[in-house]
Each structure stands twice: as C-alpha cells, then as structure tokens.
Amino acid sequence: MDKRKTILIVGGGFGGVRCALDLAKLRLVGNPRVVLLSDKPHFEHIPSLYKVATGCSPLEVCIPLREIFARRKIEVCTETVDGAHLSEKILIGKSGMHYAYDFLVLAVGSETTFFSIPGLDKNAFALKTLTDALRLNWHLTELFEQVRKSQKTVQIVPAAQIVVIGGGYSGVELAGEIAAYARKYIERHGGDSSLITVNLIQASPRILETVPKRVRDRIVRRLNRLHVNINVNRPIGKDDIESDDFFRGAIAPKTLIWTAGISPNALYKRIEGLSFDKDGRVLVDRFLQARGHRNVFVIGDGASTRWSGMAQTALHDGRYVARAILDRLYLRRSSEYRPRKPVSVIPVGYGWAAAVFSWMTLYGFFGWCVREAADLHFFLSILSPLRALRVWRSGLQKVESNKINNM
Numbered sequence: 001m002d003k004r005k006t007i008l009i010v011g012g013g014f015g016g017v018r019c020a021l022d023l024a025k026l027r028l029v030g031n032p033r034v035v036l037l038s039d040k041p042h043f044e045h046i047p048s049l050y051k052v053a054t055g056c057s058p059l060e061v062c063i064p065l066r067e068i069f070a071r072r073k074i075e076v077c078t079e080t081v082d083g084a085h086l087s088e089k090i091l092i093g094k095s096g097m098h099y100a101y102d103f104l105v106l107a108v109g110s111e112t113t114f115f116s117i118p119g120l121d122k123n124a125f126a127l128k129t130l131t132d133a134l135r136l137n138w139h140l141t142e143l144f145e146q147v148r149k150s151q152k153t154v155q156i157v158p159a160a161q162i163v164v165i166g167g168g169y170s171g172v173e174l175a176g177e178i179a180a181y182a183r184k185y186i187e188r189h190g191g192d193s194s195l196i197t198v199n200l201i202q203a204s205p206r207i208l209e210t211v212p213k214r215v216r217d218r219i220v221r222r223l224n225r226l227h228v229n230i231n232v233n234r235p236i237g238k239d240d241i242e243s244d245d246f247f248r249g250a251i252a253p254k255t256l257i258w259t260a261g262i263s264p265n266a267l268y269k270r271i272e273g274l275s276f277d278k279d280g281r282v283l284v285d286r287f288l289q290a291r292g293h294r295n296v297f298v299i300g301d302g303a304s305t306r307w308s309g310m311a312q313t314a315l316h317d318g319r320y321v322a323r324a325i326l327d328r329l330y331l332r333r334s335s336e337y338r339p340r341k342p343v344s345v346i347p348v349g350y351g352w353a354a355a356v357f358s359w360m361t362l363y364g365f366f367g368w369c370v371r372e373a374a375d376l377h378f379f380l381s382i383l384s385p386l387r388a389l390r391v392w393r394s395g396l397q398k399v400e401s402n403k404i405n406n407m
C-alpha cells in the first residue's frame with residue numbers, strides 16, 4: 001500500500017492550478033502524491049470570456065490541464081466532487097469514487113446565480129463558462145447577420161436590442177466589447193449599425209460602485225462614445241422579465257445578458273461542518289483553513305477573504321497554501337495569510353482599458369497594454385513560452401465563427 005501522504009486539490013481554475021504548480025516546484029518531504037480533481041479536463045481563463053463572446057478564438061480561454069501539468073508530478077483526474085466527510089478525510093466523487101486525503105484544498109470557485117427571479121435563467125444569457133461565451137457568440141453573430149440581411153432586402157428591419165444586466169466589471173467589459181464588435185461587424189459585412197443598440201442596466205445609482213469616481217467618469221465617457229446606453233437605478237424583477245415592455249421604448253427581439261449575480265459554488269454548502277459568511281463564502285482562519293478544520297484549505301472565490309472574487313486573489317491564495325502545506329510537511333509554523341489588494345484593469349472595447357494602480361491610473365491604449373501584459377505573464381507562468389505566446393496571440397485576433405462563414 002502507498003504510505004505517502006496525499007494532497008488533494010479540488011478545482012482546476014486559477015487557485016487550484018496555481019497551488020498544484022507551486023507544489024510541483026517545491027521540494028516536498030516524504031514525496032507526497034499531489035492529485036488535482038476537476039469537473040472539466042481543461043482550465044478556463046474566465047477574464048477573457050468576453051473576448052470569446054465577441055468573436056475571439058476560444059484557444060485563449062480553454063487550456064487542457066494535462067498540457068499545463070505535462071512532465072510535472074501532479075496526477076490530474078476529471079471528476080465532479082459531490083460532497084465530503086471532513087471528519088473521515090474522504091471526498092466523494094459523482095462517479096461514486098471515494099478519495100482519501102491528508103491535505104485538502106478546495107478551489108471550486110463560484111457560479112452564476114439568478115436570485116430565484118423566475119424565468120431569468122431561461123430568458124437570459126450568462127457569462128461564467130466557455131459554454132456560456134460560445135452560446136452568446138453564436139447568438140450575437142446570428143443577430144447581426146439578421147440585421148445585415150434585412151437591410152439588403154429592404155424589409156422592415158428588426159432592430160437588435162442587447163441588454164446587459166449588471167454594471168459591475170464584467171457587465172461593463174461586455175457591454176463595451178459588444179458595442180465595438182457590432183460596429184466592426186456591420187462595417188465589414190454591411191448593414192446599419194444604428195439598428196443595434198446596447199444597453200447597460202444597473203440596479204443602484206452608479207455603475208462600477210467600487211471604482212474611484214474619476215475612473216468611473218472616464219469609463220462612462222468611453223461607454224458613451226461606443227454608444228452604450230447606461231440605465232442606473234433600474235433593479236430587475238420578475239415582472240420586468242415577464243412584461244413585453246421590459247425596456248421602455250423597446251422593440252423586440254431582445255437579447256438579455258445577465259452579469260449581476262455570482263455566488264460561491266453550491267458544493268461548499270453540501271460539505272458538512274463548514275461555516276459561512278453572509279455572502280455564502282466559507283469562513284477561514286488565519287491560515288486559510290476552513291474554520292475548525294485543520295489541513296482543509298479554502299482558496300479563491302469560495303473563501304471569505306478581503307479581496308476574494310478576483311483571479312489575482314485566487315492565484316495569491318494558491319501560492320500561499322502551497323507554502324503552508326510545505327511548512328506542515330516540514331512540521332514548521334506557517335506565516336499567517338495576508339490578503340493582497342488586486343490591481344483593477346477594466347477593458348472597454350478593443351484597444352482601451354482603465355488600469356487602476358494605487359498610485360496612478362492608465363487609460364486607453366496604455367491601460368489595455370497593461371491588461372494584455374498581465375494575461376501574457378499569466379500564460380507564461382503555466383505554459384511553455386512558445387505555447388503561451390500562441391495562446392495569448394489568439395486572444396488578440398477576432399475570428400469569424402463557422403456559423404457566419406457557412407451562411
């Protein structure tokens with residue numbers, strides 16, 4: 001029987017991948033097994049999903065885990081984890097398999113929530129997974145194609161109304177990118193771009209609530225320039241979704257895109273013994289361990305930490321936990337976890353971003369370069385240089401979807 005200790009990491013996203021890669025690099029006493037379980041065989045670069053939704057290759061977003069861990073001492077297993085008995089140190093997979101561990105790292109991220117608004121899940125697109133992004137891209141290209149065709153045949157033209165619900169980072173990024181994409185598409189293929197309207201709806205009085213006012217003002221100006229209509233103080237409820245006149249002055253058909261709700265992965269609630277904050281994130285101690293559970297770490301979006309909800313935080317957490325496990329194996333005391341404030345980079349349409357550092361903010365092309373440099377740096381940290389460059393470059397080029405080419 002294998003007497004080595006087992007480190008089990010659940011989730012092949014930002015936090016899980018970073019933690020596994022760092023563990024593979026460290027000299028671990030006793031040569032423990034490091035096993036990464038994830039429900040998908042690939043890593044998804046979620047911050048670039050908006051690019052796929054607006055015509056970029058999915059290559060940048062979808063990277064096989066086996067490629068990331070090639071020639072590293074990490075066992076990768078595709079498995080959806082369904083529950084756990086923390087007292088017995090056992091994880092339960094959907095396949096029926098049980099996995100024993102000595103150290104457990106939970107990094108299953110978050111998921112879209114529609115806040116039980118009836119019908120919203122059926123009527124709206126989301127943007128949390130690669131499948132969401134591809135679905136949205138197919139829909140948008142079909143929509144723009146309809147506008148183009150109706151122009152050619154001089155029919156009564158159906159206006160395409162796109163409504164992005166949620167004025168947070170992802171809603172703003174997506175609204176700006178869709179507006180720019182629509183304009184580019186119509187320029188290239190013909191049609192009347194004024195028939196496509198993009199609306200951004202926010203429940204509270206301001207979009208990007210956590211961003212400083214001067215930065216928000218610049219972003220609002222940029223959105224205006226891209227002809228995105230911003231509607232604030234506009235909470236969406238059940239009646240809105242069911243009403244024909246959901247958006248005043250609206251002409252059907254309408255495309256609803258929901259970016260206003262993200263909650264921690266439902267798996268956390270299925271694990272007995274975890275405790276939660278008011279947002280449903282797992283309460284952790286000074287070492288990122290689930291409260292009351294030694295050697296069970298929670299990282300990334302699921303952990304109740306100061307800056308959780310950002311990829312940069314998940315990476316920071318993954319790095320910290322790899323060191324903490326190393327310390328445990330050497331029976332050393334770990335340093336306490338210190339949250340690190342992430343840098344916000346908000347792209348709004350191709351070639352423009354606001355990069356907000358604590359000492360200055362870069363706007364426009366330079367801000368966009370910061371974002372691209374950060375993405376390249378990330379890909380270089382998980383892939384070979386050549387492959388990283390290829391993946392990163394694919395995010396810079398728009399490709400026509402097969403659907404359009406076949407029309």
Ligand SMILES: Cc1cc2nc3c(=O)[nH]c(=O)nc-3n(C[C@H](O)[C@H](O)[C@H](O)COP(=O)(O)OP(=O)(O)OC[C@H]3O[C@@H](n4cnc5c(N)ncnc54)[C@H](O)[C@@H]3O)c2cc1C
Nearest residue numbers: 011012013014015039046081108109300301309310311314
């Ligand atoms: C549209 C959008 C744009 C964003 N843009 C930015 C940005 O620009 N900058 C930034 O810093 N952050 C951004 N974020 C936030 C960022 O994506 C998350 O904070 C980050 O992905 C969290 O990392 P994680 O490791 O906690 O989870 P994830 O990266 O989501 O990884 C979770 C992993 O767990 C796997 N998994 C899920 N359930 C199970 C299960 N039951 N069993 C096994 N495996 C499972 C998933 O397949 C996935 O591999 C954005 C988020 C969204 C939705």
